[in-house]
Amino acid sequence: MTTSELQQTILEAKARLGVCVLAHAYMSPEICEVADYVGDSFGLAQKAAENPAQKIVMCGVRFMAETVKILSPEKTVVLPNPESLCPMAEQIEPELLAGLKETYPGYTVVAYVNTTAATKTLADVCVTSSSAEKIVRAIPNDKILFVPDCNLGDYIQKQVPEKTVALMRGGCPSHVRVTAEDVKRAKALHPEALFLVHPECRPEVTAMADYVGSTTGIMAYAEKSEAREFIIGTENSIVQHLELKCPDKRFWAVSKDCVCHNMKAVTLTQVLRAVLGEGGETIALSDETIAAARRSIDAMLRLGA
Numbered sequence: 378m379t380t381s382e383l384q385q386t387i388l389e390a391k392a393r394l395g396v397c398v399l400a401h402a403y404m405s406p407e408i409c410e411v412a413d414y415v416g417d418s419f420g421l422a423q424k425a426a427e428n429p430a431q432k433i434v435m436c437g438v439r440f441m442a443e444t445v446k447i448l449s450p451e452k453t454v455v456l457p458n459p460e461s462l463c464p465m466a467e468q469i470e471p472e473l474l475a476g477l478k479e480t481y482p483g484y485t486v487v488a489y490v491n492t493t494a495a496t497k498t499l500a501d502v503c504v505t506s507s508s509a510e511k512i513v514r515a516i517p518n519d520k521i522l523f524v525p526d527c528n529l530g531d532y533i534q535k536q537v538p539e540k541t542v543a544l545m546r547g548g549c550p551s552h553v554r555v556t557a558e559d560v561k562r563a564k565a566l567h568p569e570a571l572f573l574v575h576p577e578c579r580p581e582v583t584a585m586a587d588y589v590g591s592t593t594g595i596m597a598y599a600e601k602s603e604a605r606e607f608i609i610g611t612e613n614s615i616v617q618h619l620e621l622k623c624p625d626k627r628f629w630a631v632s633k634d635c636v637c638h639n640m641k642a643v644t645l646t647q648v649l650r651a652v653l654g655e656g657g658e659t660i661a662l663s664d665e666t667i668a669a670a671r672r673s674i675d676a677m678l679r680l681g682a
């Protein structure tokens with residue numbers, strides 16, 4: 378079967394069976410083309426909650442499928458590849474967070490949305506990479522414990538210096554591979570290009586950027602900008618997505634190593650099996666976990682995400 382035949386089979390199956398397919402923006406273009414929605418993880422979970430489909434296939438990593446389930450507990454949510462985990466989300470066990478809370482009494486616990494459902498149950502409020510600064514500003518407490526990404530937390534600390542932000546030493550292994558040397562080399566090769574970077578990158582890398590923002594933010598910035606050339610400091614699939622969206626502009630990956638192998642573990646065949654109910658893992662969370670995790674997400678929404 379060719380890629381386009383497989384895509385056609387998926388499109389027919391999801392229409393026949395009433396299945397909604399979500400694809401994180403780090404998925405391959407072949408998967409994005411068969412999805413109902415493409416975007417950042419929290420935006421996708423919100424889209425799934427609004428969609429009338431009772432079965433959702435989340436093409437991404439496990440915490441993303443869990444977030445879909447938390448927002449749509451009555452729906453069947455399937456992760457096409459059960460081995461697709463986010464290493465950063467898995468860095469923080471509930472026991473570790475419970476210990477950090479004891480170390481930092483009186484701090485508001487802010488969890489990046491890239492965390493497991495179990496971690497979210499222990500957080501006071503969640504944030505996305507695009508809402509983190511606004512949420513931290515709005516929290517009525519000057520002391521913040523930010524988990525698990527120390528680079529995003531450090532970036533937020535710099536934007537909100539009036540607060541004290543305690544960090545754990547977690548982070549995204551894909552984004553921390555980008556070094557200041559990579560940026561210097563890319564800028565030397567493409568001196569006219571603007572450098573757009575995700576705040577999961579190291580502080581010395583974000584310090585060299587023309588724009589710092591979420592994946593959705595980077596894509597929107599590049600689309601609207603009058604500049605013609607961009608160095609992209611996030612997962613490398615975004616380079617190809619932007620090339621397809623903006624064929625008159627030029628995009629360069631800051632480092633060929635900024636790749637998320639867990640995202641890349643999802644294949645088109647796995648998506649078809651998940652749609653047909655012949656593969657993948659159906660996400661199961663207890664009512665207690667969903668309710669407790671939902672509280673930290675609702676707190677984020679109340680504070681203006």
Ligand code: SF4
Pocket residue numbers: 438462463464465466491549550551552612637638639640
């Ligand atoms: S890119 Fe980083 S944060 Fe996103 S899923 Fe991969 S490891 Fe996790």
